[in-house]
Amino acid sequence: MRIAILSTSPTLYSTRRLREAAQQRGHEAIVVNHLNCQVMIEGGKPSVLYEGQELTSVDAIIPRIGASATDYGCAIVRQFEMMKVFTTAKSQAISRSRNKLRSLQVLSKAGVELPKTVFANHPKNGNVTRLIELVGGPPVVIKLLEGTQGIGVVLAETAKAAKSTIEAFYGLKKHVLVQEFIAEAKGADLRAFVVGGRVVGAMKRQGIEGEFRSNIHRGGNAVPVTLTADEEQTAIEAARALGLKVAGVDMLPSDRGPLVLEVNSSPGLEGIETATGLDIAADIIAYVEDKIRADESDMVGV
Template sequence: MPQSKVIIGSEEWCSFPELQIPFIKARVDSGAKTSALHALNITPFLKNNENWVHFEINPLQNNTKITKRCEARLIDKRVVKSSSGFREQRYVIITQLHIGDKTFNIEVTLTNRDSMGFRMLLGREAMIGRLVVDPEDKYKLGQPSFDEIKNYYQASEIVKNGLRIGVLASNPELYSNRRIMEAGEMRGHEMHFLNIKECYMKLDATKPEIHYRGGRVLNDFDAIIPRIRPSITFYGCALTRQFEALKVYTLNSAAAITQSRDKLFSLQLLLNHGVDIPTTGFANSPLDTNDLIQMVGGSPLIVKLLEGTQGKGVVLAETKKAAESVINAFKSLNANILVQEFIKEANGKDLRLFVVDGKVVAAMQREAAPGEFRANIHMGGTASVVKVTAEEKKIAIRAAKAMDLKVAGVDIIRSSKGPLLLEVNSSPGLEGIEGATHKDIAGEMIKAIEKNFKLK
């Protein structure tokens, strides 16, 4: 006689005995095929000649101070499309799930679920033949008491004598900003989100100040992490310089951010430091268009607006006639442009290397979606873990150093001439690369600040 199925709600508490996680709240989603578990710092290793993974879990929702270190046998790596449409490569494990009075093995993908809230998603493959969902109800199998949870979980090691750190940015809900705030709090620091548009300053020879909307004086910060959108570079860097005048440590300086946003100057600076780039041309007059096109090897070629940001203002000109039309159109608007060779052999792929404090802490490969081109820059598509060469790491570190950036997203393209640097981003996003690599990059940024204070 078949075993009866257990009715569960849309949210339930469960546990993973083999991972020693007795309490974790799951979102039940029959629309998702595979179950997913929140995991950070995922590291593969060999155990008894089998592939295993180490990883960390923050098992409680909205609590990043409690961390459990786990390990499990690795059964697969596969590309998974999230509910937001983002594709990432995930590690897959099989482990015991205990829910209600049932215990059984399920397949689980490991991914950073900070942006999703629930640390666990229970998919339909785990439920087939065992569980039935009542979407109108929650916690049909009961809930642990607060004391039960509190008595079991112990907070992870926290940095003593925490610092007062401000994240200077525009959107507190942006994944990167939230992750940095959480990483700082997890390491025992007092974190504050400072909205750039709500800050203003007093320039004074003896008593410079920064005020926050409402009149509060921001005069007691130990460190600032600037996360400045390209559209507000001028004002964001002005505020960063003011913090520097107040002797506040800034993870990236205003001067470094400013020069990284000047495409032409940054390329000249990188070349002066021995970093190779795709052949690039710059001219002032439309009369020089023909020679400019020949200078970079002819068509197809890339035309980039100097003022363009994050892939905007970038055009692939596939023929000489198209290149002339695009260049002359921009010139007629008095727009400054760069003309750059198109790296055909890259086949729509580039690399993003994330540098923190002189080290490459993570790297991913990005591939354009079918039917799209990658104009020597990231244009969307999928991201996956990639093994970068020693030369590529060296280029990324040298580029960050040349730009005087403690934190940088360095974009590299593989060409027949070897790796070429495309761009250096002074406020690189964390979502794509943390999702693809499962590395705690936000934590590395906080550690870089701690290192500065320990060295003093």
């Protein structure tokens, strides 16, 4: 089988591990920089060009699309779908998961439990105070819609600080989400790695002292964890709701059960593999093998 890993760099940990896992299982694995791909559109013969040459004989793709290249990356993935090439993440699912507001709306409709969140179009004066009250009052978490890896996420501990932060973001023409703060999480969250409708690994991420964000990129640490049945089911349902077959589901433990924060369509492998010692990359390749052998339905283009 010939597998194309869509990634901007072959040296990135996740890209390297996926390539190694594919080769160890007897497959040809190539790294394709999706930013250097071109879409060729003509009647009845969709194709993808890479560095001027048509990409042929690709059985499956594994998209590793960064947030800054979502639109272009999704266009490339969509073209492979038109060519009936199997993908571990459909273009629509990637796009849906990248939009924080849209993903929360989809998860809410599916009945997945979430922190209370409010979004509004540049409210004025007393309306800002009302937004804060709607999520239970301070402290509140304020998130930029386009933020990633904890960037653009602010904890406002007082109503005054929250109001100032929200108004500052609006002054910069930025859209924000205002979200309730889950104090009982104590700066920790859970990352469940879902592959093909099952959790293949999980870790607990703890923020450094004085930091409410638990992202490893922000200095947090991670340890392996065994999820409760409720946590595992929540992760699976969240990935399914967004149409993602490979996903990292971030959850906050709370007094009312696990609350989903975000579902990542290109979850990094380094943190989860280092924390758990599991070969998550091999699980992804095994999923590709199983789907291509047994389930042609996922290969139908959009």
